[in-house]
Every structure is written in structure tokens, then in C-alpha cells.
Amino acid sequence: xxxxxxxQPGMFVQEKEAVTLDCTYDTSDPSYGLFWYKQPSxxxxxxxxxxxxxxxxxxxEGRYSLNFQKARKSANLVISASQLGDSAMYFCAMREExxxxxxxxxxxxxLLVRP
Amino acid sequence: NAGVTQTPKFQVLKTGQSMTLQCAQDMNHNxxxxxRQDPGMGLRLIYYSASEGTTDKGExxxxxxxxxxxKREFSLRLESAAPSQTSVYFCASSGRTGxxxxxxxxxxxxxxxx
Numbered sequence: 001x002x003x004x005x006x007x008q009p010g011m012f013v014q015e016k017e018a019v020t021l022d023c024t025y026d027t028s029d030p031s032y033g034l035f036w037y038k039q040p041s042x043x044x045x046x047x048x049x050x051x052x053x054x055x056x057x058x059x060x061e062g063r064y065s066l067n068f069q070k071a072r073k074s075a076n077l078v079i080s081a082s083q084l085g086d087s088a089m090y091f092c093a094m095r096e097e098x099x100x101x102x103x104x105x106x107x108x109x110x111l112l113v114r115p
Numbered sequence: 116n117a118g119v120t121q122t123p124k125f126q127v128l129k130t131g132q133s134m135t136l137q138c139a140q141d142m143n144h145n146x147x148x149x150x151r152q153d154p155g156m157g158l159r160l161i162y163y164s165a166s167e168g169t170t171d172k173g174e175x176x177x178x179x180x181x182x183x184x185x186k187r188e189f190s191l192r193l194e195s196a197a198p199s200q201t202s203v204y205f206c207a208s209s210g211r212t213g214x215x216x217x218x219x220x221x222x223x224x225x226x227x228x229x
Contacts, residue, residue, distance in 0.1 A: 050215035100165040101209040105157035
């Protein structure tokens with residue numbers, strides 16, 4: 001069965017520093033996708049970045065990058081040059097590539113950026 | 116484009132009451148989803164609709180029913196609300212808008228059952 005594990009309930013980072021949020025996953029399907037979403041205190045879910053299981057390179061979107069280590073089944077989110085507005089909950093999610101496109105979410109990591 | 120809209124934003128129900136949460140998307144997406152988020156937890160899938168005319172159970176379907184009214188609308192019904200259904204409910208849709216077929220979420224409905 002699919003499973004997503006985020007082992008860091010909370011993290012602190014100093015403004016302008018980089019931070020890594022951990023995510024490990026478990027699936028027997030060779031084809032899958034990995035996502036990161038941000039949930040600020042206002043509650044909305046914001047898509048950040050996507051990595052496909054067959055993608056050769058790590059995904060990047062601006063200050064976000066995904067450190068994809070397939071053999072270790074990890075998909076860590078790296079945020080560079082943290083900003084105060086990065087303070088939020090971050091969720092890792094996985095999708096098996098069937099026609100439903102449904103997601104399984106991890107429990108999340110709360111990131112607090114210190115000025 | 117409004118994206119994904121949900122109504123209502125807030126609702127308080129008494130145990131045993133029923134209600135329907137409405138969701139609509141204007142992105143021409145085939146797939147739609149209902150999730151619940153309990154405090155300090157990730158989202159759990161209640162029901163989904165891979166395409167118009169189909170619905171399937173997710174991880175936590177008990178106590179809920181859904182209707183995919185048309186391609187745009189996907190409603191979630193609580194027939195007899197229980198305190199355990201106090202949660203934030205998110206509707207989402209997925210389709211060709213995003214290259215990764217990522218899900219786009221509505222703003223959520225905060226439901227309290229007393």
C-alpha cells in the first residue's frame with residue numbers, strides 16, 4: 001500500500017538560510033508522482049513542485065527544489081533563501097499513475113522562519 | 116477564472132443533522148476530489164470522481180455520500196452528522212491545466228458538529 005512519511009513535525013530556519021524538509025514514500029508501483037504543497041495559516045493549499053518517478057533530473061521551481069533519491073525512496077523539499085512568508089505547513093504527497101490522479105498525503109511539517 | 120469554489124465556508128451542525136457541501140470548478144477538469152483535514156494532520160481522501168458519471172470511495176468514506184452532478188460540480192453530503200466529522204473539508208480538481216496534473220484546491224469548509 002502507498003504511504004508517505006514526514007518525520008519532522010516542526011522545523012525552524014533563520015531567514016535567508018536554506019532548509020530541507022524530509023519526505024519518504026513507499027509504493028510498489030514503478031510509475032508515480034511526488035508533490036509538495038504549502039498550507040499557510042490562511043488555510044489554502046498551494047501547489048509548489050512536482051517530480052515524476054521517471055524524471056532524470058531533480059525538479060526545481062524558483063527557490064524550491066526537490067531532492068529526489070529514488071533508491072532511498074525519498075523526495076525532500078529544499079527551500080533556499082528562506083523568507084518570512086515561507087512560514088507554513090508543508091505537505092508531501094504521492095500519486096500512483098492511474099486514471100484517477102488521486103493523492104496520498106503525509107502528515108506535514110510546520111516550518112517557522114525566524115527573522 | 117475562479118478555479119475551485121466551495122460553499123459554505125463555515126458551518127455548525129447539531130449531531131444528526133444533514134447537509135451538503137458544494138464544490139464547483141471552472142477549469143474543465145475531469146477529476147474531482149473531497150478531502151478532510153483534521154487538526155495537525157494531512158489530508159485524507161473521502162471520495163473522488165475520476166470522470167463525469169463516476170465516483171469511488173477513498174480512504175475515509177464512511178458517513179458520506181457524493182454526487183458528481185456534471186463535469187463542473189461535485190457535492191459531498193453528510194446524511195447524519197456526528198462530532199467525529201468535525202473537520203476542514205477541501206474539494207480539489209485535477210486535469211490538463213497543470214502539466215503535472217496537479218490538484219487545485221478550493222478554500223475549504225470548516226465544519227463543526229456539536
